[in-house]
Amino acid sequence: MNEPWLHNGKLSNVYVLFGTEKYLLETWERAIIKAANPSGDHFDVMQLDLHETSLDTALDEAETVPFFSEYRTVIVKQAQFLTGAKEKQKQNVERLTEYALQPAPYSVLVFVIEAEKLDERKKVVKRLKERAIVLEAKKPNQSELIRYVGDELNRRGQKMERATIERLLFLCQDDWGKLVRELEKLQLYASEGAEIPIDIVNDLVPRTLEDNVFQLSEFLVARRADAALRLVRDLEKQGQELIGLLALLARQYRNMYLAKQLTEKGYGEKQIASKIGAHPYTVKLASQASRNFSEAQLGRALTLIADADEAMKTGRGDKQVVFDTLVCQLTLL
Incomplete structure (x- = not known):
């Protein structure tokens, strides 16, 4: 098993966990806590949020001798002072910069930051990269x-x-x-x-809103206006706004239009996904659906959707009547 939080099989006294993959951050955090406190006794585990407390408090905790465990584990969230984001309150970063040189041997201090990157121009970040274990949680492709x-x-x-x-x-x-x-x-x-x-x-597996819109477009492609309207009513009962559904439907038809254009130019699905910035599976479904239409029909669909969007936003008609009319128009293409 890969254990990136260990250095030569041993725990570090200071960690910085950052990145955009929340699951990985949480996994590393739990693993470090378990390694520092194998008995599961959380009396010596502190969870602090720098939106509610100070860095000085976190360092005071790290310098407190543990009661029952080999290590005192201090988890520090919202350490925005390590990023380029604006801080809500001034933190004593100079103290941390010094602490990193000689951390308490009986403590494990862990900073957890949901951020794409650290501000490597800052002295404290440079020091932590030299003296701590810094792990980046990247979203997997x-x-x-x-x-x-x-x-x-x-x-x-x-x-x-x-x-x-x-x-x-x-x-x-x-x-x-x-x-x-x-x-x-x-x-x-x-x-x-x-x-x-x-x-x-x-x-x-629960359906997402986007997946429900895919199903809606499948009904439209199959010319099943009755099934499409039933699905729209169900989504409304779940609290979905028609204007929001229209925006997602517009994106689906736009993807179908672009997928058809690019496929005819020889692009593969992965290339199309990269070019239009869509999920590969989204492109796969859009490509399949686009085979039922000519490019002119898809262009007409986008015009109808744009007209419906304008009518809804300017109050030219009742939103439900406008949307239902659009559904019928799209099934007749």
């Missing part, structure tokens, strides 16, 4: 998530087709934490050594 799912399935001798894995990732919106939870649920539902079909994924 789709290939890494697919590999993760494959590894987890192999551990239980289970299988899932590539298209099913892509569907799962889309429903989880490439959120690693959500993916872990939903995959665990699917694996518990299926027996060991079994294949997990796409139907089970669709049944057990």
Whole structure:
């Protein structure tokens, strides 16, 4: 098992965990706490938020001798002074800069920051990079998530087709934490050594709003106005605004239009996804749906959607009547 929080198999006395992948930050934080306090006694574990307290308080805690454990673990959240973000309150960074040179040997001080990067121009950041373990939690790309799912399935001798894995990732919106939870649920539902079909994924993993809009567009492509309108009413009951649904529908038809254009120019799905800034699975569905239309029909659809958007925003008609009329118009293309 990879344990990046250890240095030569030993804990560091100071850590900086930063990045945009919340699941990985939480995983590292739990692992460090467990390594510092294997007994599970949290009496010597302190959780501090610098929006509510000061860096001086955190350092005072780090300099306090533990009562029952080998280490006193101090977790410090919202350490924005290590980034380029504006600080809510002035912190005593000079004290931390000095502390990093000779940290308390009986403490593990951990800074956890949900930020894309640290401000490496700051003296305190430079010092921490020299003396502490600094770990960046990057969001995994789709290939890494697919590999993760494959590894987890192999551990239980289970299988899932590539298209099913892509569907799962889309429903989880490439959120690693959500993916872990939903995959665990699917694996518990299926027996060991079994294949997990796409139907089970669709049944057990909650649909996102974007996925519901995909289903709406599928009904429109199939010329099923009745089913499309029923879905719209269901989404309204769930609190979705028609203007928001229209915006997502516009994006879906725009993706279909661009996918058709770029496919005819010889672009592959991955290239299209990169060019238009869309999720690969989104492009896959858009490409498939675009085959049912000519480029002129998709252009007409975008015009109808733009007209409906203007009518809703300017109050030229009742929003529900405008949206329902649009649904009927799109099914007649």
